Amino acid sequence: MAMDDPSCSCRFLLWFLCFVACVLLESAASVHSWCPLHPSLRQEAKFKQKTNKFWEYQEQSNTWVEISMPFNLMSCINDTCTKVGSIEQPERRHGRASISSQEEKDAEIDDNDQADRNDPVLPIRKRISLTRMSESSVWVTGQSGSIYERFWNGLAWVIAPHELPISVGYATATFIVNTTILALSEAGILYQLQLNEHAQPIWTEVIFNFEQQFIVLGEKTQSQAMHIRNGIVSYDGRKLFLSITNGSLVEVTELQPLRWTYHGHPPGGDVSYISDAGNARPGTVFTVSAKMGKCGAVLQETCMSSTENQDHHGKSTYGVKKQQRMSH
Structure with a gap:
């Protein structure tokens, strides 16, 4: 009987809306706790130049020509060019004097390259591979050891992941032999991408039988x-x-x-x-x-x-x- 009162109905509706708002706020707070930070809020990675040799492609001569630094990076639209960045000479390390001769410059870069070889991150970089299947399909192995395909669906380039099973480990390379997709794992085992009975792509091990000498x-x-x-x-x-x-x-x-x-x-x-x-x-x-x-x-x-x-x-x-x- 009390619900027939208009004022009571308004209070009930107001209470219900407040309850829904509280639930939504609580959900938003919990989601924010596990969602990663927005890229703009993360600490941006700094670009570190480790070489002083760059080449520019010249269409008139159809050749690559080494550039001299500093070199301005230009963006041209409708014959209007603006500077968007520049390539500078690598900074001196450990307070060394300025490098004058080209031989000393090359020696400096060789020292940097040797330091890169000792970098513990280098084995991760070895996972990178790029394999072209057709004009509209490219297979990529990323630094993380993941495999994905970039293909053109008629409207845009899209990504289709094709990860190896977790138990297999990371992938280091992909191969395409007669349209057959193969992947190599860090353990040194070759896998082939096949379709199962449900027409789903799965990775199966390629077994080389060396049982008999x-x-x-x-x-x-x-x-x-x-x-x-x-x-x-x-x-x-x-x-x-x-x-x-x-x-x-x-x-x-x-x-x-x-x-x-x-x-x-x-x-x-x-x-x-x-x-x-x-x-x-x-x-x-x-x-x-x-x-x-x-x-x-x-x-x-x-x-x-x-x-x-x-x-x-x-x-x-x-x-x-x-x-x-x-x-x-």
Whole structure:
């Protein structure tokens, strides 16, 4: 009966609105407690210049020309140019006198580069990779070890994450072989992106079966040696060359079914890094050995010749003919 009174109804409505306002304020306070700070409120990272060599592309001559500093960065719109920044000479360190000669400048930069190599953050930087799948799709491995795809959906460039499982760890690189997406983890294991029964993309491990010892190029290889350090896709995008932890070269020729060939390592050296030279010399792979002599690292030229071998599936494949062409 009391609710029929207009004044009572107004008081009830006012009380209800106050209650809703209190709930909203409490929710906003709790959300603010766990939300990260707005980027403008965070401590801004400072840019630290660590080199004094920059190049400018000149369209008229179609060449890159080294610039002299200080160099003004200009933004031009409708023939109206404004200065938006500048590149200055790196600051002197530890109160050193001004550097006059170019040789001393280069020595200073070399010292900075050596300090960067000792930086504990450097291993994180090694995770960065960029792989082009098509004109509208690029695959990226970030500093955090995450994998994502940047693709054009017809209206804008969007991002699609493709993280490795948490139990696998961070990713260090992505490869695209015949439109197949592969990822390498920090543990040295290769994974392939496939669709499950629900048409959802999942990462599955690519297992290289080294259970049986076999002899290739006069060497024995065991299963515990099969951890991948790095790799590179061939120039034509059809093969994957891998450097494994025992310093040998593995060539993956097919993924479904998996077929690979073990090529061993150069005499007296190992395979630390690989560079495919198929665009300049078809059938040629350059490898860099980490076993340095007096002259530093050794560059080994390896030619894929017509020497026929049997791979672990019994399939005839082309082996490797070592060429004694080295540079230091």
